[in-house]
Amino acid sequence: MSSFIPTSTAEPEPLSNLSIPAPFDTLWNQLLTHSTGGLVGLVAVRQGEEADAPITDFRYQFLNEVARRDTRDQQPDSKEPIIGAHLSDYFPSIRQTTLWKTYLDVLVTGQPRRVEQHYQIGKRDIQVTQSVSPFGSDGLLLSYTEPSDLQQLTRRLAHQTILLNGVLNSSPNAILVFDAIRDVNQAITDFQVTMTNRQVAQLAQQPDSQLLGQLLSVLYPLKPDQFDRLCELVRTGGSLVIDRYVQQYARWLSISLTTLNDGFVATVQDISEDRHMRRQLEQTVHSLHQSNQSLEQFAYIASHDLQEPLRKIVSFSDVLKTQFSDEMNDAAADLVRRMQLSAGRMRDLVSDLLNYARLSGTRTAFRAVNLNHILAQVMDDLEFSIHDQRAQIQIEPLPTVHGDAVLLHQLFQNLVANALKFQPDSPEAPAPTIQISSRLTSAESVPNSSQEVNTPPQSYVWITVTDNGIGFNEKYLGQIFTIFQRLHGRSHYTGTGMGLAICRKVVDIHGGCITANSAEGKGTTFHIYLPIA
Structure with a gap:
């Protein structure tokens, strides 16, 4: 309440200019x-x-x-x-x-x-x-x-209450405030609802008036260890998040508990739809995984079973050629020759398909693999091709990676063999030149790709394999790593179209990435990113 206390004996300021008659x-x-x-x-x-x-x-x-x-x-x-x-x-x-x-x-x-x-x-x-x-x-x-001060405080509290209720009711989540109930020894015996927002009434399907004052033991009975955990939360402070299926509401709820005075705030989010979508996604992924396994198993069995009749075709054609060549005219001999060529291509195709199917099977544990040793073995395996084509191969020192030595050997052998094979078919063409180098790079530098790349580690080794071959139009980049895809006819370049598909599969298994830069007539550079050991 306002009051006036004179502080000076000077002439007081006039309070009125009205003329008021006596008295x-x-x-x-x-x-x-x-x-x-x-x-x-x-x-x-x-x-x-x-x-x-x-x-x-x-x-x-x-x-x-x-x-x-x-x-x-x-x-x-x-x-x-x-x-x-x-x-x-x-x-x-x-x-x-x-x-x-x-x-x-x-x-x-x-x-x-x-x-x-x-x-x-x-x-x-x-x-x-x-x-x-x-x-x-x-x-x-x-x-x-x-x-008065009390009136002002009361008004402020009323305003804050309205504001708080507005904030609580605007939340999409159900919010409850519980206060602890203690016995004469100050031990917590239960918790009581002291505040809710309207989402609680919607979730519980009962009005606020029935929820306020209710005990936690009635609303949601807890097991002794759960109740003790809640009491410990109130005693020590902090927060806790629990995802649980609540039978009485037939819903999955994410419950976040945070200490508040002598009690806690429970924020309840309905995650039933999220759980349903996650379960559907898991089922879809599981079905897809089973389908892939079935396809890979079929490819393995089919290619394995095809080998026996294929061997007979090759054997019988050899018998025809060696034992009955004198009895065949030129047309018959040409048919046998074509049959042998087709059988050879079929043998290579079945072999590559079998190798590709094996990649998805049981894998050995990854170990530290020195890539210098791998490239040395590849050079030995391709020694005759390198010598016949007078190829110049420059290999810079390579690091050690974590992986499967057999698969990495197949990766680099396919890349080097491709570089030797796809060369200009001209006597004036220069000898094949292949350069292999590497450097460390961060995960952020690994290009985005449609491959399944594991969670990236801190560092990768970036390996480049560059040749001076015939190259290709980069509009076909998305095709060259797909099985049975060929950019050139069999009459010029032999192969099954499986080599680069196997390379990509090997890199996928190692959690890496492979891509390429090229131009027709100007060679190709393959970029391989592998997690560092």
Whole structure:
């Protein structure tokens, strides 16, 4: 409650410019001096002389000690008298408030009004309750009270409660606040619901009024170890997240528990749809994995079983050629020759298909593999081809990686063999040149690809295999690593179209990536990224 305490013996500031006849002047002065609320008399200031001219301001006619103090707080350094001054001199923003609109309305209607306005008086930020009544000719009598500290606190708490409820109810998750119930020994015996948002009522399918005050043991009975864990959470603080299927709601719920005073806040998220989608995805992946396994097993069995009749075809064609060549004319001999060539291609195809199928089978444990040793073995295996083509091969020192030595040997043998095979078919063509180098790189430098790449480690080895062969148009880059894909006819370059598919499969198994840069007639560079050991 506002009060006035004189602090000076100087001539007091006049509180009124009204002439009050005796004996009412003494009563009037006592009213202005001792009233505990603010009293202010205002007269309208109009834009012209007409009675209905627009009001531009109000002028002070009188005010009591409480109002004088509040008004002085607006301009504490001013020495000018308040009586006769304009209202906007002390309250410049008055025209933008509800108070101003109320003043104008009272003057027009002649009916008293009561209004509340949040206002800044000096350094005080208060909620003013003001009564406005007509007074005299074109005047207003204002009486107002400032709320006590307790009233202001109550209003703030009410405002914060409304704000908190708004925030809680805007959350898509159900939120409950539990307080601990303790026995005479201060041991926790249960927890009680003290606050909820509307999502809780929707989840539990019962109104808030039935939820408030309910015990946790009734809402959701816990096992002794679960209850002890919850009590420990309240005692030590922190948070806990539990995903659980709740039978009574027939839903999967993710429950986040956070300590709050002598209790906890439970935030409940319905994850039933997420769990359903995850289960469907897992089933789809499992079905796809089984399908892939079946296909790989079929490819292995089919290619294995094809070998026996293929061997007979090759054997019988050899018998025809060696034992009955004298009895065959040229046409028959040509048919046998073609049959042998087709059988040879079929043998190579079955062999490559069998090798590809084996890659998806049982794998040995990865070990540290020195790539320098692998390339040395590849050079030995391809020694005759390298010598016959007078190929120049430059190999820079290579690092050690974590992998399967047999598979890595197959990877580099296929790449080098391809570089030797796909060379210009011209006597004037230069001898094959192959350069193999490597450097370390980060996971961020590994190009995106459609391959299945394991979670990338910190570092990769980036290996390049560059040749001066015939190259290819990069628009076919997506095809060259697919099984049975060939960019060139068999009449010029032999092969089954499985070599690069096997390379990609080996790199996939090692959690890496393979790609290439090329141009027709300008050679090819293969880029292999393998996790470093």
